Amino acid sequence: MSKRLVCICNMVTEKEIHAALVKGAKLTTEIQKMTRAGTSCGRCLPWIDSIVEEYLAALPDDPQQRIDFGE
Numbered sequence: 001m002s003k004r005l006v007c008i009c010n011m012v013t014e015k016e017i018h019a020a021l022v023k024g025a026k027l028t029t030e031i032q033k034m035t036r037a038g039t040s041c042g043r044c045l046p047w048i049d050s051i052v053e054e055y056l057a058a059l060p061d062d063p064q065q066r067i068d069f070g071e
C-alpha cells in the first residue's frame with residue numbers, strides 16, 4: 001500500500017486508510033472516525049470511498065479467510 005497522501009487537509013495517507021480497513025473499518029464514516037481523513041473539506045471522500053470499495057471487493061467470500069494481519 002502506498003504512502004500517497006489521500007487527505008491533504010488532515011495529512012492522511014493511503015497506507016493509514018488501509019490500516020484502518022485491516023482493523024475492521026467497513027464504511028467511509030468509520031475511516032473518518034479512525035483517521036480523520038475526509039473530515040474537513042471533503043474533497044477526498046470519493047477517493048476514500050473507492051479505496052474502501054476496492055478493499056471490501058477483494059476480500060474472500062469465506063469469512064475465515066478474511067483475516068488480514070497487514071504487513
Ligand code: FES
Nearest residue numbers: 007009040041042
Ligand atoms: S482533502 Fe480530505 S478533508 Fe480535505
